[in-house]
Amino acid sequence: MTKSAGLDRLSLNQITTENLNLREAVEGCAQQDIPWISVWRHKVDAIGLKESKKLIDGHGLKVSSLCRGGMFPAATATERKERIDDNKRAIEEAAELGTDTLVLVCGPSPDKNLEQSRKWVQEGIEHLVPFAEEHGIKLGIEPLHPMYAADRSVIVTLGEANAMQRSIASFQVGVVVDVFHVWWDPYLYDEIEKAKGTILGFHVSDWKVPMHDMFKGRSMMGDGVIDIPKIRQAVEANGYHGPIEVEIMNQEIWDAPRADTLRLMKDRYGRFV
Template sequence: MSAPSASRFSMNQWTTKRWSVAEAVDGCVRHGVEAIGLWRQDVAAQGLDETVKLVREAGLRVSSLCRGGFLTSGSPGSIDDNRRAIDEAAALEAACLVMVVGGLPGVEPGEPLGSGGRAVDRDLAGARERVAEALAVLAPYAAERGVRLALEALHPMYCADRAVLSTLGQALDLAEPYPAGQVGVVVDTFHVWWDPQVFEQIARAGDRIASYQVCDFLHPLPADVLMGRGVMGDGVIDFTPLTEAVTAAGYTGDIEVEIFNTEVWAADPDEVLSRVKARFGELIAR
């Protein structure tokens, strides 16, 4: 089985978080990177129309837009925001809109329980059911606009505050009522490497794989576990079998390097991009 081509490398914008959209696009061009993963808040800061112009004039593919989701509250405001995210993904011609579905209602990332007077809803099954209900509303809206939703399962340590989907299997269960081109899944090495069923579920996913994201799982994790993503080769993940499984499942799209790490973010973005591109060549596209 041949390794992925180095041309499939995509830089997720938050790997070089200090860069604006314009700076990130310019960095991709200077480093010979053909694809970029964008974040909604940075697109908003740049301006949607200006971002569309920048990526098109640079000839870049938008491998993903992050993020939609946070559906567990069941609020109309969440549905409306996700419709806006879908519209933005359509304008950018993004390969998918990444959906981080949300944690338990009332639990805010990084904040103590009960802060702001919020009551915590501990009904985990109910939260997952609200994700399914929201997906039934959003999937047809996305399909009408040519946008593919990509459900991302997050590592179980984020179940309370960011994603009540903790395994690739759970994400596939939610996606299966819809056509594969309408609702797919994200395979992110940081979030799935530990799962004893990961290879079975990657094979099951097949053409539902809408995005493959790579970074390493650091040990020990920092106090803020969100920042525990490292450059490939700096942690504990064996990338070869995961990449081979995703390739065998038929995925031929871009492969994003997405890293949240305070030291990486503090470093010179050009040096970061050079390093992650080299590690991609060593560990992913070999």
Template sequence: MNTAAPLRDLSRLCVHTITTKPWSIETCATKFAAAGVTGITVWRDTLEGRDIQKTGQLIRDQGLSIVSLCRGGFFPALTPVDRRKALDDNRKAIAEAHALGAPMIVLVCGAVPGQSLVASRKQIVDGIASLLDDCKAAGVKLAIEPLHPMYADARSAVNTLGQANDMVEELKSSYVGVAADVYHLWWDPALEQEIARCGRLNALFAYHVCDWRTPTTDLLLDRGLMGEGCINLRQIRSWIEATGFKGFNEVEVFSNRLWATDQDAYLKKIVQAYRDHV
């Protein structure tokens, strides 16, 4: 069984602002940089009430690379009016990413309870297609993130990497790719093959890491820090790197348990877990 070699340095470590949710964007930038983190993915809520362009410069002044903006998406809706509202919000996100200096937006694509997944997937493809001119004008890419099937009712009708790759092939745009998150994909028996396919499509835009705790106490807010769960992180990273992927390993952890702890101590644990387990 092939696995990736241990990580020797932090040159590809990115942390999402949601991972240390109690901190402001300014605190995240300062603390991440001081800890040796080299990349940051910014969640849109942290930008509220701020000059986005100045915030982007503040982050870069700390020596951090802005990896992406989270999140856009949520395209499916029962009415044309609501679908247009979703497109308006995504266009706002594209403008925010451009102002921030983020090269891409991660898409949580959405779903509608009671609407067929087939219909929702068509609305997702149509929605992304409608944004491509805006993406080209802003120089901002879109990364489709497949979500675990437990979220297929209301959060995303895109539940496997294969489905995301199908959409990339259908859309045929260099501005559309995939964000692969181990939390959502680790269980998939076709994962190695679909990661390889993603590489052939030049569509692997982002790679997110955390762990799956057993037993889990909350399907959304009880992710594990790397090493706390059952995901074979180094094996999956070996598949990711076999595609030629040179991007960041992005730590994205939603955890009420970890958010309630001292965040300075938690950040030290993140860095150590990255070295020990990613």
């Protein structure tokens, strides 16, 4: 048996409880002794940055990351500039909330030219690096599953994220490994090795067949086919020992009572992560 992941690393990625506001999510974590939370910007916007910070600090929670920056490709230079400006606001918010990581969902292509969009992603991140450094925020390139290439991210493999990280060559930039997005990749373990020292986050959920909804199709750990412990051990062997976020978009889980979801999440984390 391999060493299990400690509960001191468990983080609720707020999208797992999408039906809750930030107060409800934070209180739930506090009640269930979940030490970390990953916060989504739309939830922070809903009650304001100061109130969000007060709530989180008041309940003794730590913020594993802010979700999400990115969305760099756009058809015009003006739009791309607006995206950069929005990412700067996200960096400021991340710093204010006391996390050191902004997760980047890099964005889809506005046209059929994926190569150009991938360049825009890299240019966008390069543009943000000095600003991120000033604010003490690291930028985590999260490769998304290739089934999201058309509507969410042109960055679809860890290999691609690693190559971009190396090309940008800044300590401010790293990668985020989400098992749902990368589990299928024949080069996964090679690429986790190549990511050594640059892994900024580790996200868990599961892939269950059949999947009835491409966006809200993730399952609780243990319900699917992903060898989560193997991937966790690989990221640990390559230097990542930070919080482990449970990030699940799933309508059934969203509709369940808060305490049930958080208890289930803790239980599954202990047994399947």
